Structure formats: C-alpha cells, structure tokens
Amino acid sequence: MKKSFAILIALLIFATSFSQNKFGNPEVDPVQIQKTYTDWSVYQSKKIMLSRDFTALDAASKEISKEAFLDQLANGNFIPIRLKSEESVYVYKLFKILPKTDTSIKATINQIGFDAYKNYKMEGTAFPKFSFKDLDGNLVTNESMKGKIIVIKCWYIHCTPCIREFPQVNKLVSEYKDRKDIVFMSLAEDSAEQLKTFLARKPLSYSVIPDMKEYMNTALQLNSFPTHFIINKEGVISKVLPNFESLEVALVKASKL
Template sequence: MKKITFILFLFFWICSFGQTKSAITPESIQTSFTVWLDYQEKNIILSSDFVALDENSNEITKEVFLNQLAKGEYFPFEIKSVNEINYYQLIKIDPNSDSSIKASIAEKAIEELDHYKMEGTPFPEFNFKDLNGNNITNETFKNKIVVIKCWYIHCPLCIKEFPFVNKLASQYKDRNDIIFISLAEDTPEQLKKFLAKKPLAYAVVPNMKKYMNETLHLNAFPTHFILNKKGEIAKVLLDYKGLELALKKESQK
C-alpha cells in the first residue's frame, strides 16, 4: 500500500513539475507587472553575450535587438540556454498588458544599449587614491583585467551584493593580473566606519560621486565595469548576476 502511495505521489509531482515549466509562455508572463518583473529578474540578463533572435526566429545583432526593445513594442523571451549562452527572442507586447511592462522594458533597454556602446572604448582618465592611500591611475590598470564596482553606502542593492562580490574576489585572489576596485560616493570617514561592519574585498576609492555622475554618466547603482588588459571597457553590468560569467570569459582570453 505504501509503495502504491509513493508511486502516485511521484507521478503527480512529475506532472505538476511539467505543468510549472510549460506554464512559462509569452502570454503567461504578461499577466501582470509583478509576474513580468519576476520573470525578467530570473531569466533575462541583457548585459550578457546572448544570441538575439527577431520575432521570426532569425538571428540579429545585439544592437538591433536592444534598439527594438527600446521602442517599447517587444519584450525579450528566453528560448533556450546552450553552453552558458542564452537565446533571447523578440516577442510582441500584448497591447492589453500592464503598461508598466512596456515602460520598464524600454527604460532598461535604453540603459543597456548605452552600456553596450561603451564596450571597446577606453576607460576614462583616472587618478585617485584609495582608502589606504594607494594611488590608482590608468597605469595601474595596464596589462590587468580590472573589475570596478560603483556604489554608495545608502544603496540597498549595492550592499546586498557584498557577499557575492567578496566571494568572486576571493576566487581570483591568486590571479595577479586581475584586480578589484570600487568607486564610492561617500567620504573616507563614512566609508571606514561602514566597512568596519560590512567589509568589501575591493580597494575602495572615496568621494567618487562627481566622477561617476559626470565622467562615467552613471544613473543606476550598483554598476560594474570589467576592463580588458588594454584598458578598454569589456563589459558594463547593472548587477552581479552577469558579473561572474563575464569575468570568467574575460579571464580566459
């Protein structure tokens, strides 16, 4: 009797699992803004090196893909993932769906498009001192892969990712050609007090608000940069989710 009960339980669990997976359709993720946001957070990383497909499943460039999203007529839908490469397709937004979905997609696409256009350009001139008094310049970056985290103390998302970025820095601690630097808006006094309670395994450069706003033109935090050994921007990411994969790719070149 127990065996039959277990088999029935296993059967219904498998069926339930299959229904949950199949329930993720272009229609289902447009039922509300909350549902869409959850899907986007879990499945879509526009900063990654994905394969872009138009609405007819033809491959297009990432720039064209982002431009189409920026118009507010499409949303990105994950088709599959192969060898850490995602396949995203343009899907027409249902005109009856929550207007917030359309607005959020367009806003994010415009931001990601700006970041994508920064790839391959030299990182702006840099000459500042970190909290330990070490001078950091563009020469410091020479022949190094550089991971830069831009943040400030009162940014909840910036702080929430501390454990992840600390772990990432630890993974590459034996790589002399990879360095981790953070640019913070706050004063040295504020940072020292804060970091005593919440350590960050990056070199921390204080008083960077003007540089980040006027030179890097940032309007979202946290923002991460990965620079290649030529001092060029290899990748710009809005959170840590794509950071590990992007750094792994750059570190293997």
C-alpha cells in the first residue's frame, strides 16, 4: 500500500512538472536579467513584443488570456520572459520582480503594460470618424477608405524613435506598392509649414496629415509615439502597434486576410 501511494505521489509530481514545463524553459535567467536596468531594457526591447499574438502564462505557468497578462504587467509586480520555442512561436511567462530589483524596472514595466493593455482594448473597435486633408490637398475620409487596409503612423517631428523608423517604413511602402488595397497614411502633430520643411530633409513615403495633435489626444487618446494602426477593410482596428518591428509582422498577416 505504501509503495502504491509513493508511486501515485511521484506521478502527481511528474504531471505537475510536465504541465509547468511543456512550453519550454525561460530563454534568459529571470533572476539575472533583473540585475541591472540596462540588461533588462536591452532584453525587453528586442525580445518582448506585447502587440503580437502570443501564449500567455502566469507566474504559476497557468495559461491565461492576453488581456489578463497585460493587466498584471500594468498593475502587478511581474517581469515578462519569453520561453524557449520555435522562432515563430511566442510564449511569454510572468516572473516575480525581486525585492532588491531596481525600482525603475517595475515602473517601466507597469508603463509598458499599461500602454499595451490600452492598445489591446482598442483592437476590434471601429476607428474614430475622420475627414483629413494631407499635405498635397487630398481629402481622405472613412467613406473614401472603405474596402482598403489602412496603415497609420502617428508621430511628430521631435520624436526621435518616430524619425528613426523612416527608412524602415519607407521600405515597407515600397514592398506593398503593388497592393492597391493597402494605403499608408501618417498623422503628425506639427503644422503643414513645419512638416514641409522637415520632410524636404527627411522624406516619408506615407501621405502626411498635419495638425493632428488634438485628434490624436482626444479621439485616439495616445500618450506614446510612434504608434501604428492597421485598420481592416471594414474600418475596424485590427492592430495597434508601438514600433516598426511589430508593424512589419502584423502587416504580413493582415495583408493575407
């Protein structure tokens, strides 16, 4: 009887261990990566893309919804780590932030989590009504854009990360130049005069809409730049993205639908 009981306990321990490790082990040491803000910042900027589709695990290795995962990042005391998997498979797990960890790490994670959560909640909703006139005098509205996939970049002249993306997003426009059903449009805070002077030195292949600060603040409630939107052919927001890397991946998927 004792032997049978021991075997049962061993099987339960094995089953628990298997359920926790079936997604793989962390690709970095969750303790070591918290040693310095710089180490963590470099890791998260290259490896953690919260706007993409991923399998979410809580601190106990239990699978949870993406919404719950982002909520815990925004309001909890966790650090996200990717688990080892195939290149195209993304599994992120929450690990506790240690007591002696630099407080800047937690503060930054909470902010990143908040932004990602807000963006995620916008997905699946209708893009706010608009009637824009670009720098060339072309009028674009919700009605005129029906039946097209719209890629929108929100930015302003003095946003360094926004400008750093220009060569990449320009190349993206070139790659999709034969897709007449995909439109690239940018909303900029700055005036038409400022933009024309700036873009003469730093060309952007998107159509550019000036004086969009109020619209981005009120209709879109943005507090982080750049922000990219992909709007489907029905005028619904399919993705809200914080950088070019995420945009490139999401647009490949959206363009095939």
